[in-house]
Amino acid sequence: MQHRDLGLTPVHESQDDLCVARVPVFAKLPRATQLEIAGYARPRKLRAGEALYRQGDAIAQLFVVHTGTSKLTQSRADGEWLVRTVGPGEVVGEHAFLTGARPDDTVTALEDSQMCVFDHRDLGRIISAHPQVAIEMLRAVSTRLQRAERRITALAGTDAVTRLSDYLLGSPFARDGETAVVTLPMTKREVASYLGMTPESFSRALARLTKSGAIEVDGPRIRLLDPAKLTS
Template sequence: MGDGHDHRLHFVRAVRLFGGLPEAAQERVASAAVTRRYRRDERIYGPGDRTGLFVVHRGLVKVYRITESGNEQLIRLMSPGDFLGETALLADTTTDHFAVALQPSELCVMDRARFTRLLGQHPSVAVEMLQTVSGRLGTAEEMVSALSGKSVRQWLAQQLLHLADEAGGADFRLPTTKKELASYLGTTAETLSRRLGALQEAGVIRLGPRRQVEVLDPEALRRVAST
């Protein structure tokens, strides 16, 4: 088999969604998947499109909606190993949101017919997908609850702790612009900048160039998140 297939097979084996499949099934997924590359800020799909299953191999993908007031509402960020497009795919409908590459990105795509057959042959994939989607729903519900009961300062501290945990250390780069992060937190970019500045003045974090952040006092940040 060619290098392209070997490349896809290596990726399929590394993705949790397909990791539990027998080797022969992983081979079929790799053969059925198509690799697509996207430039920075290139749209992957938008409202009204019929999607396949997209699995992020490399890069970062922003999923968002446009609100009735015309503002952009960030839904989530998708990093390597994450999948998207599943709602429209499983319901056989068109999507109602946008997906855009925030960085040069590479995604593996499987069309609806092939993916539906895979689900029929290997229900474990459906179970894994449901667990992931359920986790996303739980996170969204927590966010709604948090935004209604916590201040922007608390929610920002919680997000910074989460990003540090994902990065595996105190230093990390904000994955989005301040405007996008503010949209996600339900506030304005100006308010977000003030809250970040206050945390820096208090010696809790250090802000660097190109959206770099260093958590100097994680315990203090945890106290901010919880009080």
Template sequence: MDLERFDLPRYLSMLPLFQEMQPPELQRLAAGSKLRQLARGDDVFHLGERCNEFHVAVTGQIKLFAISPAGQEKIIEIVGPGNSFAEALMFTDKPYFINAQALSDCLLVSVGKEAVLREITHDPRFCMRMLAGLSRRLHGLVNDVQAYALHSGVERVIGYLMRDLPEDGGEAASVQLPVSKASIASRLSMTPEYFSKVLRELEDNGLIEVDKREIRLLDTQRLARYPLK
């Protein structure tokens, strides 16, 4: 992608956080932002680095993760195109407490703190939109904690596979895993081996078919009820 031709103000205007801003405001915000091209495995930031900006994934996938004292990686969130991260931390004047790394080739917009503070001062409604976005993120994290605490591994996998399907969906559907099975397993707080075991169980019961990263849901209504008879 030719970064010099990338229309950053226009891209920002399409994001929910910025879509009510006027062209002069978008120009100011873009002037305080930067575009970054990342290859798979490139770091966005490290634990302990100072946080002076927040980030938006334009293309690709970013994983937010922590490392346990034993050296095990736990993926906290997988961020896809159009989604932002590190907004809340940017306002705390504290360093990053997790790591971020590209799971695939990515294009990233990093929006500087000073540019954000300038627009908040100029228009308090911008602050309200940012708070709304942070509230949605918090709600999602609370739902995740509830799922880990109250749902079995099988239920978590089924919930992940059906998360984007309409409630009144048809009998069959197809899901393309955006990242590796190991990454998704970490996101669901399970080992890769157990994640694969659950997929085999669902496949043996005629509920899904697995073809590398494509998973065909053969009967979404039965899958939603599984393992109930």
């Protein structure tokens, strides 16, 4: 099988900035073991908007986000849908490692980012030497599945305004004086797909929250004028 060439070069991480130390799968291992595993890592830098891999690619690597944020999307008959976003310490590509299947998603950098990359062959050696890694990997997959099930249940039982309100209240924010400001990390269409609604429903929900005085919209920046109204 031909695998995609990712143009990787060796990486030498400082002991104070180990990529693997950020990852739950490796975080509980002794420092000496983390340093050993870090020796297998390769860096991959991505520019904002650049794809790490695409849906259907044959890949033979596991990717750990070191810096930056990326999005996972799926192409379907009714368009492109956002699956989730990943940030430092999170892993993508583990499904291909565990099952050998080609990915059913595309990973694209939302900002300039760096990944730590492990070849499947090297990861196999790591697991053979440290079986606890496999257990932690399965635990991480199980946790993600549980979160996905909870999200599906939550989306099924709430309307568009409630979904958007919960999303805004749970998003990172900056301060503008006394006001919290959320900057959408993606386009409004992508956020809508993540929340399980059409772009039209998303726009109507924004309009309702704006009219109520809960928020003020300025492009991708949303000022939370009255957070209490988002919980009512």
